[in-house]
Amino acid sequence: MAAQLPYPEIAQIFARFRAAEPEPKGELEHSSAFTLLVAVALSAQATDKGVNLATRKLFAVADTPERMLALGVEGVTEHIRTIGLFRNKAKNVIALSQRLIDAFGGEVPASRAALQSLPGVGRKTANVVLNMWFRIPAQAVDTHVFRVANRTGIAPGRDVIAVERAIEDQVPAPYQQHAHHWLILHGRYVCKARKPACAACLIREYCRYEEKNL
Incomplete structure (x- = not known):
């Protein structure tokens, strides 16, 4: 060191x-705090290019927590099958979408602690969302x-x-x-x-x- x-x-x-x-600029494609959150969560052990290829079609049909829930685990799985750890990530995307609706009115919170309470969201993911979307220097x-x-x-x-x-x-x-x-x-x-x-x-x-x- x-x-x-x-x-x-x-x-x-x-x-x-x-x-x-x-x-x-970050290289993950997104159009909202929610799509950024999902893209970053999917990027663990995957390339940004690979995530973008998968999320273009995913976000075309599910760009809100409600629409993501409507897809269900199997629907999300089909869209992200090319990404590493896709089965577990699909479950987390559905679970975090549900928690956003239940705990935050469907909105992505601007708090590290709140973000880290979401399934599949760690400190790094939370900091990316805070920095890129909410302009907090995390x-x-x-x-x-x-x-x-x-x-x-x-x-x-x-x-x-x-x-x-x-x-x-x-x-x-x-x-x-x-x-x-x-x-x-x-x-x-x-x-x-x-x-x-x-x-x-x-x-x-x-x-x-x-x-x-x-």
């Missing part, structure tokens, strides 16, 4: 990220964020909660809203797990990664 970078260097890193991509730590935060020294931590808190503590306020998106995209396309493209990295002189392949 790399040592924590100094605050001024972290600010310079995120200034570069923002200059390169001022408004980074930090969703996936494998890309965890790797980049530790490898570079931006926000090292031994687990996802420690990295989440390090990002909240160390990243300057003007960059908090998009911080996890910049880190995800950097990890997905540049700072890859097996073959990081260090020569193409726009923050390479700040990076603490000892095996930089320059």
